[in-house]
Amino acid sequence: MITLVAGTLVLIILSYVFWPKKGLLAIFKGSSINSKREKIEDALKHLYDCEYNSNRCSMDSLAGNLSVSRESAADIISEMQKMSLIELSDDKLKLSDEGRSYALRIIRTHRLWEKYLAEETSVNESEWHTSAEEMEHILSNQEADQLAADIGNPLFDPHGDPIPSSNGKMPERKGILLTELSEGQFANVLHIEDEPPALYAQIIAEGIYAGQQIRLIEKNNERIKFEANGEVKVLAPIIAANISVKHISDNEKLIKSFNRLSDLKVGQSGTIIGISKAIRGTQRRRLLDLGMVPGTNVSAEIQSLGGDPTGYRIRGATIAIRKNHANHVFIKEIESRQ
């Protein structure tokens, strides 16, 4: 009896300490993150964001962004001034050159890490940002450069944000907000803002990703209605304002109507138009290597016992592909075999 209780207690204590994310160890590790240097680095990021989006930054917006009191925000600002990272001119916070290049290095690490998680791991999309918020303070510049080299010096993070180059170059901001598009217009999603996380979670839950083609159907003060991958999505304007898009005119290469590979029933065939940007990293390369490039003819041959995966005939080979991937391959000209 005593042994049983003792054993149970040991087990409970061990899981209490080591449980991922909620255990003592994880909490202890988490608390050490809020050091002064990291606060300053987060403040620099915020100021750079304001500058990039041509917004005005104030002590209040900084305090809100870092979720600290006004007093601590003032402390951070004076500390940054001492380090000559910012310039104060009539109550306006402005980055010094030094501060800007520091901010860009942090942003570079953040976005590189997100890109790495998206391409090289199977970490869930909702966890990219949180993980990058930690790594941006941990990785040194050399490590960030090594990481960039390892993943092929990417240009954009998975949200569509440009990744600053190692010498601090960033392209000009492009695109318009989804809310600025007119009804009936086609556009490509350029970028999805990942702050605040609650709104970001709603956007990715709708299956919207950078590189997706959309068409605005209806727009008013209550809702923004648009078509994406053949599905109608509705977002509140405040959420839609976190999505920037690039308008594409009708005479550009437009995919106006399409089906998905998963729509093919056994015996039907179609022609591939493309693979959605939501398929990333290893899986994307796998599909491309199998020859799933635009113009390829595919036919559904055989379905597994439970209906998923399905075997498709691609360039003379039968390859089984899971539904969650076939959902992201677009096809046209569906024909039924006689």
Add this chain to the structure above:
Amino acid sequence: MNKISGQQFLNNFWKERMKNKEEILEKANELRWEVGESLHDSILGSIYKEASEITKNTVKTEDNKDAYTFDSKLDKVLTSKLLGFPIMFLILAAVFWITIEGANVPSKMISDFLMGTIHPWLKEISQRIGIPFFIDGLLIDGVYLASAWVIAVMLPPMAVFFPLFTLLEDFGYLPRVSFNMDGLFRRAGAHGKQALTMAMGFGCNAAGVVAARVIDSPRERLIAIITNNFSLCNGRWPTQILIATIFIGSLVPAPLAGFATAAAVVGIAVLGIVFSLIVSWGLSKSVLKGEASAFSLELPPYRPPRILRTLYTSLIDRTIFVLWRAIVFAAPAGMVIWLVANVHVGGLSIAHYIIQFTDPFGLMIGLNGVIILAYIIAIPANEIVIPTVLMLTVLATGLSGIGGGSGVMFELDSVNATADILHAGGWTALTGICLMIFSLLHNPCSTTIFTIYKETKSVKWTAIATFLPLAMGIVLCFFIAQIWMLVL
């Protein structure tokens, strides 16, 4: 003068070139923003376009319509909702049945020859030429006996199982099994081909770990490697059957004994499959999140198996390969087994001290000190756990007239005689049940551990694969034992 200006010229030249290079790089970097992200896609697209143009003009294809229709018809049957599972179950059951039945006779023959004839013969020779007791025991009762034992119990089943399995693979049936099972494994975060490595693990975990090479996605491959140990391997079936016969069969009325025994053993194997799915799911959600994942599965056309080639590759690549690794580990372990039983300190063997020391812990998790020591020193192969347990039990209880002496592993033909030894060692039904659980959930044998390291090249994954099942086994046995003692 001339020389210096030449040097200057060169310097300037390089300076210019470097400046040019930087400019070019700068320009290239700027242009990369313009080119955008889908460069890789379009390059691949154009390679494929070009390649298919070339093949269209140069390669003639014969229309092999008959083979194609035959394949689709066979596929329709093998993946049908009605027949798919029954066919799969029958084929796999047949493979296991043939393995067990087919291996019995040669196993007995090898064992009679190596242990019944050669071993006494070696002992006799060594006695005649007067080799000291110590060397004779260490080499003949230790090294030779352990190696011979491993060969006798491992070789025949593997030599039957691997060729059969490879034939099915060669014919094209196994990819269809993965295809059908993928739905289940997808939910566990794993790859459908894990069904194959699991089935292979029922033959031998080391071979199952090597077979995980067929999984071409890093995360899913690691999952398959780490969870392979949950497949009850060939070396553990006899343990399960023996212990279930002695301790489970006796719990129910005699007419039902056979049925209860079989149900208990099958139950353990099914429990292993359940654990392997649960652990796969847990791993994919936690420590293996950081590994890349991709899925695709080729369904090759059916073709008549190449029997000779299959025999050769499965015997050389799988059977001999695994057997050799097992012998390499078994030889030194045989030495250790002999030594712990024969080196005496203060009148008692080392084994006595270790058994005394581990006994309280062993009893806490429903086992005993003998079993703990046996699992430590018989780590090279699960096949020699029971012989070691019997030898140690005789040693610890001081029974006389049974077995071949201290440090000499043995097994008895009679189940009743074996039961008597175990009962004399203080075993109860609880010990039997916990041993069955622990035999399923403990560290892989050293051959498998070494193979996992060879395959993953990572100490971390090897350690996880080794200690995770062991921790699970200890925790599960602990609760079973404690609750059992509380209730009964």
